[in-house]
Amino acid sequence: ALMITDECINCDVCEPECPNEAISMGEEFYQIEHSKCTECVGHFDEPQCVQLCPVACIPVNPAHVESREMLMQKYLRLTAAA
Numbered sequence: 001a002l003m004i005t006d007e008c009i010n011c012d013v014c015e016p017e018c019p020n021e022a023i024s025m026g027e028e029f030y031q032i033e034h035s036k037c038t039e040c041v042g043h044f045d046e047p048q049c050v051q052l053c054p055v056a057c058i059p060v061n062p063a064h065v066e067s068r069e070m071l072m073q074k075y076l077r078l079t080a081a082a
């Protein structure tokens, strides 16, 4: 999963583009719910939020490093639950 750092300027661009609705406004800046972020695996070739973010503040969440296979499993779980 990816994460949003405190460099986020709350530009609102990424939130509507997340295919998993993993992005929401936090207390001070946007945040990513790691259990919903597949790094866009299953939906797009590249993470949409990273593509769009004007300040490049969306790195991999070091507490939730996942392989492509794990991300694909998450995608399948999320779409099965939907």
Ligand code: SF4
Binding pocket: 002, 017, 018, 019, 020, 021, 022, 023, 032, 036, 037, 038, 039, 040, 041, 047, 048, 049, 050
């Ligand atoms: Fe959403 Fe994709 Fe960004 Fe994860 S990488 S937060 S799934 S847009």
Ligand code: SF4
Binding pocket: 004, 007, 008, 009, 010, 011, 012, 013, 014, 015, 030, 049, 052, 053, 054, 055, 056, 057, 058
């Ligand atoms: Fe923050 Fe980047 Fe999302 Fe804009 S696109 S709200 S700067 S994380």
